[in-house]
Amino acid sequence: MTRRACVLAGIGAWLPPGVVTNADIEARLATSDEWIRRRTGIRQRHAVQDGMAASDLAVEACARALKSAELSQVDAVVLTTSTPDRPLPATAPAVAARLGLGPVPAFDVSAVCSGFLYGLAVASGLVAAGTADRVLLVGSEVYSSIVDPLDRSTAVLFGDGAAAAVLRAGSADEPGALGPVVLGSDGDFGDLIRIPAGGSRQRAPAAPGDDYFQMAGSEVFRHAVNRMSEASRQAVAAAGWRLADVDRLAAHQANARILGALGAELGLPPCRVLSNIDAVGNTGSASVPLLLAQAAADGGVAPGHRVLLTAFGGGLAWGATTLTWPALLPC
Numbered sequence: 292m293t294r295r296a297c298v299l300a301g302i303g304a305w306l307p308p309g310v311v312t313n314a315d316i317e318a319r320l321a322t323s324d325e326w327i328r329r330r331t332g333i334r335q336r337h338a339v340q341d342g343m344a345a346s347d348l349a350v351e352a353c354a355r356a357l358k359s360a361e362l363s364q365v366d367a368v369v370l371t372t373s374t375p376d377r378p379l380p381a382t383a384p385a386v387a388a389r390l391g392l393g394p395v396p397a398f399d400v401s402a403v404c405s406g407f408l409y410g411l412a413v414a415s416g417l418v419a420a421g422t423a424d425r426v427l428l429v430g431s432e433v434y435s436s437i438v439d440p441l442d443r444s445t446a447v448l449f450g451d452g453a454a455a456a457v458l459r460a461g462s463a464d465e466p467g468a469l470g471p472v473v474l475g476s477d478g479d480f481g482d483l484i485r486i487p488a489g490g491s492r493q494r495a496p497a498a499p500g501d502d503y504f505q506m507a508g509s510e511v512f513r514h515a516v517n518r519m520s521e522a523s524r525q526a527v528a529a530a531g532w533r534l535a536d537v538d539r540l541a542a543h544q545a546n547a548r549i550l551g552a553l554g555a556e557l558g559l560p561p562c563r564v565l566s567n568i569d570a571v572g573n574t575g576s577a578s579v580p581l582l583l584a585q586a587a588a589d590g591g592v593a594p595g596h597r598v599l600l601t602a603f604g605g606g607l608a609w610g611a612t613t614l615t616w617p618a619l620l621p622c
C-alpha cells in the first residue's frame with residue numbers, strides 16, 4: 292500500500308504593486324546600481340504602501356492558490372513570516388477568517404527565510420496524522436517594515452511579497468507528492484541574522500538600529516551555500532533520486548551569487564537553476580513559493596519536472612525537499 296503523502300494541488304502569489312528600483316536606493320544611500328547588481332543580482336524589489344501588513348498580502352496570495360487548486364475550503368492554515376501583523380496573536384487566524392474558512396486550525400511558523408520548507412514539513416505532518424486533508428500554506432513578508440532604511444548592507448536586499456501553496460492528502464507515487472523534508476538548525480550562529488530588540492530578552496532598543504533587521508552578510512553567505520547543498524544532497528538521496536535527475540532547483544533567492552555557487556556545488560547547469568531575484572529581491576519565507584508560482588506561470592517549471600526545493604536563513608535554519616511538478620491550473 293502506498294503511504295499517505297502530501298501533494299501540491301495549487302499555487303499562487305501576490306506582490307504589492309509598489310516597486311523600488313536600485314536607482315531609488317542609490318538616490319538616498321551610499322550605494323550604486325552597479326554594486327547591487329554585481330554583488331546580489333537584484334535590479335528591483337516590491338514594497339507595500341504604509342498600512343499594509345503581512346495578512347493583507349497573504350489573503351491575496353491564498354485566494355490565488357485556492358483558485359489554482361479549485362478549492363474554496365481547507366482544513367488548516369499555516370502561515371510563515373518574520374513580519375507578523377503583531378507580536379501576538381498569530382497572523383494565520385486573521386487570514387483564515389478573511390478568506391471565510393471558518394473555525395479551521397490556523398497558526399504561524401517562525402523559521403525566517405526557511406519558513407516555507409518548515410511549513411511544508413508541518414503540512415506533511417498534519418496530513419500524515421490525519422489532522423487535515425487539505426492545508427493552505429502561505430509565506431508572507433513585509434521586510435520593508437523591519438529593514439533599516441539607512442543600512443545599505445540590508446536595504447538593497449529585501450522585498451515584500453507573499454506566495455501560497457495548497458497541499459492535499461494523496462499517494463507518494465503521484466505527481467506533486469512531497470519527498471521527505473530535510474530540516475536543520477544551528478542556534479550557535481543565531482546572532483548572524485537577528486533583530487536584537489522587541490522580544491522578551493530585550494524589549495526596547497538599547498542602541499540605534501536594535502529594532503531593525505541585522506545580518507552579518509558575508510559569514511551568512513558561506514553558511515548558506517554549505518547548508519543548502521548539504522540539505523539538498525540529503526533530500527535528493529531520501530527521495531531515491533540522484534542529483535543528475537534534478538530538472539529544476541528552486542532555492543531561496545537571497546543572492547544570485549549564492550544561487551550560482553549552489554548550482555555549481557550540486558553540479559546543476561545554470562539553465563536548471565530557477566531565479567527571479569533580479570525582479571523581487573529576497574522575500575524571506577515567500578521566496579521559494581513565489582519563485583515556483585512565477586516559474587509555473589512562465590513555463591520555467593513544467594509538469595513532470597523533478598524539482599529540488601531548498602532554503603536557508605536566520606536561526607540559523609535550513610531545509611530541502613523534492614517533488615515532481617504536477618499539472619496545476621494557472622493562478
Ligand code: UT7
Pocket residue numbers: 321322323326327330331404443444445447507508509510511512515545546549573575603604605
Ligand atoms: O535570506 C537569508 C540569508 N541571507 C543570505 O544568504 C545573504 C548572504 N549574504 C550576501 O548575500 C552578501 O554577503 C551581501 C550581499 C549581504 C553582501 O555582499 P558581500 O560581497 O558579502 O559584501 P561584504 O558584506 O563583504 O562587504 C564588502 C564591502 C564592504 O565595504 P569595505 O568594508 O570592503 O570597504 C561593505 O561596506 O561592500 C560594502 N557594502 C556596500 N557597498 C555598496 C555593503 N553593502 C553595500 C552596498 N553598496 N549596498
